[in-house]
Amino acid sequence: MKGVAYAVVRFDPPGVYLAEDIEVLQRLLALDLVADTDPALLTEEGADELRRALLEERWGDAVVTWMALSGVAVDVYTFLPIYGNGELPTELIGAQLQFKRLFRDA
Numbered sequence: 493m494k495g496v497a498y499a500v501v502r503f504d505p506p507g508v509y510l511a512e513d514i515e516v517l518q519r520l521l522a523l524d525l526v527a528d529t530d531p532a533l534l535t536e537e538g539a540d541e542l543r544r545a546l547l548e549e550r551w552g553d554a555v556v557t558w559m560a561l562s563g564v565a566v567d568v569y570t571f572l573p574i575y576g577n578g579e580l581p582t583e584l585i586g587a588q589l590q591f592k593r594l595f596r597d598a
Contacts, residue, residue: 502565518551
């Protein structure tokens with residue numbers, strides 16, 4: 493089954509990032525979220541720590557450090573299945589419904 497990795501950034505409103513796997517998601521967050529941070533909002537040490545993590549390609553470390561420095565939570569999910577007609581064919585839905593909890597006691 494195909495799937496995606498995604499992250500919810502707890503901004504107001506929340507930001508959602510979607511990628512084909514966790515490795516791509518980490519790079520995306522590092523580039524789009526961490527590297528785009530205004531260094532004026534950070535301490536000099538904090539900005540240097542983020543720069544080091546990015547230059548050393550430690551994407552996950554960069555995101556974790558960014559969360560600690562910014563106070564913004566990022567919820568990361570490594571796999572969410574993608575459902576299509578192959579997984580949910582219309583001709584089988586009726587047969588599958590009878591085995592679901594709502595229909596067990598009916």
